[in-house]
Amino acid sequence: MSDKKEWPLWEVFIRGQHGMSHRHVGSLHAPDNEMAMKNARDVYTRRNEGVSIWVVEATHISASVPSEKGPMFDPAKDKVYRHPTFYDLPDEAGNM
Amino acid sequence: MYAQQIKSTGKGVQSLADMTPEERAFQERIDRGEKIEPKEWMPDGYRKNLIRQIGQHAHSEIVGQLPEGNWITRAPTLERKANLLAKVQDEAGHGLYLYCAAETLGVSRDELFEMLHSGKMKYSSIFNYPTLTWADMGAVGWLVDGAAIMNQVPLQRTSFGPYARAMVRICKEESFHQRQGFQIMMVMAQGSVDQIRMAQDALNRFWGPALMMFGPSDKDSVHSAQSMAWKIKMNTNDELRQKFVDETVPQAEYLGLKVPDENLKLNEETGHYDFSQPDWDEFYDVLNGNGPCNHERLEARKDAWAEGAWVRDAMMAHSEKKAARKQAAE
Ligand SMILES: [Fe+2]
Numbered sequence: 050m051s052d053k054k055e056w057p058l059w060e061v062f063i064r065g066q067h068g069m070s071h072r073h074v075g076s077l078h079a080p081d082n083e084m085a086m087k088n089a090r091d092v093y094t095r096r097n098e099g100v101s102i103w104v105v106e107a108t109h110i111s112a113s114v115p116s117e118k119g120p121m122f123d124p125a126k127d128k129v130y131r132h133p134t135f136y137d138l139p140d141e142a143g144n145m
Numbered sequence: 146m147y148a149q150q151i152k153s154t155g156k157g158v159q160s161l162a163d164m165t166p167e168e169r170a171f172q173e174r175i176d177r178g179e180k181i182e183p184k185e186w187m188p189d190g191y192r193k194n195l196i197r198q199i200g201q202h203a204h205s206e207i208v209g210q211l212p213e214g215n216w217i218t219r220a221p222t223l224e225r226k227a228n229l230l231a232k233v234q235d236e237a238g239h240g241l242y243l244y245c246a247a248e249t250l251g252v253s254r255d256e257l258f259e260m261l262h263s264g265k266m267k268y269s270s271i272f273n274y275p276t277l278t279w280a281d282m283g284a285v286g287w288l289v290d291g292a293a294i295m296n297q298v299p300l301q302r303t304s305f306g307p308y309a310r311a312m313v314r315i316c317k318e319e320s321f322h323q324r325q326g327f328q329i330m331m332v333m334a335q336g337s338v339d340q341i342r343m344a345q346d347a348l349n350r351f352w353g354p355a356l357m358m359f360g361p362s363d364k365d366s367v368h369s370a371q372s373m374a375w376k377i378k379m380n381t382n383d384e385l386r387q388k389f390v391d392e393t394v395p396q397a398e399y400l401g402l403k404v405p406d407e408n409l410k411l412n413e414e415t416g417h418y419d420f421s422q423p424d425w426d427e428f429y430d431v432l433n434g435n436g437p438c439n440h441e442r443l444e445a446r447k448d449a450w451a452e453g454a455w456v457r458d459a460m461m462a463h464s465e466k467k468a469a470r471k472q473a474a475e
Contacts, residue, residue: 054461055255058248075311076245078254080457081464092241095234096318115185 057106059085061093064101071103082106158370175376180306183249191375195305196250197266198377203243204261204268208442210236212276213285221279228325229282235322239315246307262447270428271354273436280333280340284347286326288355288393294319295389296359299379308377327396334400341401348397349405353423359386361425390418 056078062071074093079085085104093099113121129135138145161169168188174181181187210233217233220226244254260266271289276282297319301312333344360366360382372378390409397404408421430436 054458055253056457056461075242075314076248077241080460081467084460084464091234092238095231095238112184115182 056080057108059089059104060107060110061085061089062103062105063089063093063099065099067100071101074098076107079104158374172374175304175374179304180309181304182306190371191377192250194372194375195308195377196247196252198372199243199247199250199308200252200257200260200266201268203240203247203257204266205272206236206240206243208261208268208272208446209289210240211442211445212272212274212438213282215276216279216282219279220282225329232286232322232325235318239311239318242311242314243308246305246311249307258450262443262450264434264443267432268442269358270431270436271358272442273431273439274350274354275438277350278343278347280330280343280347281351283326283329283333283344284351286322286324287330287396288326288348288351289358290319290322290326291393292355292358292389294323295385295392302376302379304376330400330402334402344400345402348402352405353427356386356389356420356423357425357428357431359383359389361428362422387417390420394418 057080058076059079059082060076061074063074064071077085077088077092079088082104085106086102089102089104094102125131159168161172164172167186171181171186171188171191181191213229213233213236217226217229220229244257247257248254257266261268271292276285294316297312297316301309301316303309303312330344330347333340333347335341336344363369363381363383366382369378369381373381394404394409406421408419410419411417412419431439434440
């Protein structure tokens with residue numbers, strides 16, 4: 050008898066080439082991490098899209114809250130002095 | 146198209162002036178070309194429409210495996226068998242990308258399956274036609290995947306992020322589907338008298354149903370305007386159908402096959418082909434469950450779900466035991 054329990058959701062991250070970071074590519078359902086890995090290979094790398102896979106159970110991810118985007122990210126907006134272009138230097142100083 | 150029957154609320158498009166501040170801000174984001182992401186605020190109608198549309202699209206990919214799966218064991222060569230198997234695996238993948246996109250809107254995978262099995266949600270009418278000969282594998286790849294591409298390419302720009310991203314992946318993979326189909330048609334159309342007859346017969350049977358894939362004519366499709374304002378539909382049904390005919394007719398000519406339409410003619414003035422509308426009574430009949438294969442397709446899905454239940458449950462039980470053992474050891 051099925052107790053109608055859905056397999057948990059996993060988020061899939063793939064490193065496309067050596068030297069690149071893993072990138073989120075999508076999600077899938079699987080009963081555990083081993084099956085999630087196998088399913089990720091079949092669903093997301095059928096054409097050599099990856100050299101490495103991470104799978105993370107979705108409930109283990111903490112995400113920033115969209116409605117708090119302002120307080121979260123605005124403080125960085127007025128700190129232009131964190132960018133090199135803020136500092137005016139003469140050409141004589143050379144490449145810097 | 147893959148979502149041919151999105152029921153409308155019957156209401157027209159809301160004007161900016163009639164909207165609440167939240168709704169207005171939402172519409173303005175869409176107008177600016179911003180993507181909407183799952184956890185962000187969205188109008189109820191937007192969410193509901195998208196669940197239905199992405200769900201129908203996902204179901205179509207999954208049910209769409211059946212007419213082609215029918216020929217995997219009977220493909221004429223090992224190479225053709227490998228090609229077809231890869232294509233059908235892709236369709237499963239496409240269904241999975243889309244189910245995941247729908248789930249970000251707050252519907253569960255099981256709910257989506259249950260709605261498919263109970264008939265509450267539809268899949269594309271095209272998959273309710275039988276695949277009678279090997280030439281049908283050619284016609285399906287060429288015409289059905291061709292029509293799907295026509296619809297899916299613009300959807301890569303749709304406003305809902307997860308849907309747009311799924312479309313990008315799908316479009317990348319889809320072109321192989323159409324090309325392998327066309328190549329089957331090329332071989333058949335240059336083959337023996339019997340093979341040529343089979344190729345023509347496949348085109349005759351799939352032409353009308355392929356035109357129906359784009360859904361009813363714009364004048365009968367009341368929901369279009371709101372969906373287009375929300376950018377969950379990018380072109381009208383008639384626009385896409387015309388584009389499909391314009392691209393496909395020269396391909397049929399190249400194959401030396403005749404498109405089964407007495408009224409088909411290049412209109413010198415517009416530069417587009419004039420063509421006959423498909424049989425819309427047949428379309429509604431098939432959507433309502435009375436096509437040649439509706440029963441068979443739905444039963445196949447229901448059986449697969451029911452007969453796989455013990456496997457899903459056993460794997461879940463196994464992983465829970467494994468986790469409990471690990472915890473006890475710690
Ligand atoms: Fe396809």
